[in-house]
Amino acid sequence: MKRLVLAALIALAPPVLHAETRVPTSQAEISLGFAPLVREAAPAVVNIYARIVTQGSSTPFRGDPFFEEFFRGFGQSRPRVQNSLGSGVILSDDGIVVSNYHVVGQATDIRVVLNDRREFNAQVLLADKEADIAILKLDGVEDLPSLDLRDSDQVEVGELVLAIGNPFGVGQTVSSGIVSGLARSGTATGNARGYFIQTDAPINPGNSGGALIDVNGDLIGINTSILTRSGGSNGIGFAIPANLVREFVHQARAGNARFERPWAGVTGQNVDGDLAASLGLDVPEGILIAGLHAASPLAAAGLQVGDVITDVDGRPVNSGQEMLFRMSVKGLGETARVTAWQGGEERSFDVEMMAAPEDPPREAVVLDDRTVLPDLKVARANPAVIAEYGLSLTTEGVVVTDPGANGLRAGLRPGDVLLEINGDPVGAPADVAEMLADPGRRLVIELGRDGRQVQLRFRL
Secondary structure, three states, rough: OOOOOOOOOOOOOOOOOOOOOOOOHHHHHHHHHHHHHHHEEEEEEEEEEEEEEEEOOOOOOOOOOOHHHHHHOOOOOOEEEEEEEEEEEOOOOOEEEEOOOOOOOHOOEEEEEOOOEEEEEEEEEEEEOOEEEEEEOOOOOOOOOOOOOHHHHHHHOOOEEEEEEEEHOOOOOEEEEHHHHEEOOOOOOOOOOOOOOOOOOOOOOOOOOOOOOOOOOEEEEEEEOOOOOOOOOOOOOEEEEEEEHHHHHHHHHOOOOOHHHHHHOEEEEEEOHHHHHHEEEEHHHHHHHHEOOOOHHHHHOOOOOOOEEEEEEEEOOOHHHHHHHHHHHHHHOOOEEEEEEOOOOEEEEEEEOOOOOOOHHHHHHHEEOOOOOOOOOEEOOOHHHHHOOOOOOOOEEEEEEHHHHHHHOOOOOOOOOEEEEEEEEEEOOOHHHHHHOOOEEEEEEEEEOOOOEEEEEEEE
């Protein structure tokens, strides 16, 4: 899109901004304010109306933080319609739109309204709850206005930015501010967990999925959440960096049904002052490798337990979220340059960006009606299953991938590791079907969950 020059409201000493920006040089430029920038960028920001149909029971304990889990599945199941309101950004003239997962990720009906009031239906191409990103495709469109993605690694604290979205459903709204911080992780509310750009540009409910743009009209992030106790903006908002959005668009156009992240196969610990002193480091930085899976690409590259990873491709990493972000942006099939302290010296390693391997095969099994828990789905633990359900790298055995309706009522959850059934050890997925075909008059399931051992008992 055409490059724009900001006409700021107040002329101060030249700030450190994007290389192609400048401060206003005349009274005419000062009087324009942000109007030319908004006029060019606003048409590419859309309003999104989504309808989500869910099945819910009529239990009186719905929403109770303690009793809801115990009464899950009881009572008459009824469809419930939830309406979601948010924003989105058009990234290409053929109708590729980015928004948040919590706005459209589970929607059955999505309606997108453009700035000029045209309306289009949309389909979700790729959605990821963890990153809180969804990529949409508008039906039957062409020559739409769009925003360019800027390299978000070049964004600096102090840059002027605008947030454009649809807060509280009042209509498209523009707010201004600066980039307040970078590499924020673990601080945002909502579904998103990871690595964010922080801004003080006011962001409110309904702004989710909207644009955070720089003074050239380029997209630097997707507004996703705020830090608040009242529900309103306190000037601490978070945006998903444009570089991660770019990788999502790439995978969506490639036809991926789910977002594929490179797998590290590592557990780590953030290096604080005390840990840095014990390791002989001058500065508390990086991630201490506490565990490595045998199939980890980091292990294959030569990294070891006890090493301290300090950067990926020249960018510092000081938390697991930052490292995952750097690997996700790099993309599968690429090679990342990882720098680490090993044996008292700084070394560099070339690490392959690979998906978690399906080795050994997961041997997935779905139980049928001849068992006491029909529709229960189980699989053998392997790196792919471990990564998918966030399990310990040392997990072995059989994992519940979907408990089914009866299994859910029985207390099973996705990610549970089945250890024993009626006292007999569970060795393979096929064993589960055999053990649950005729368990007798009682059923006792021993399982591992969140590092604890849990026992479920039933009379049949």
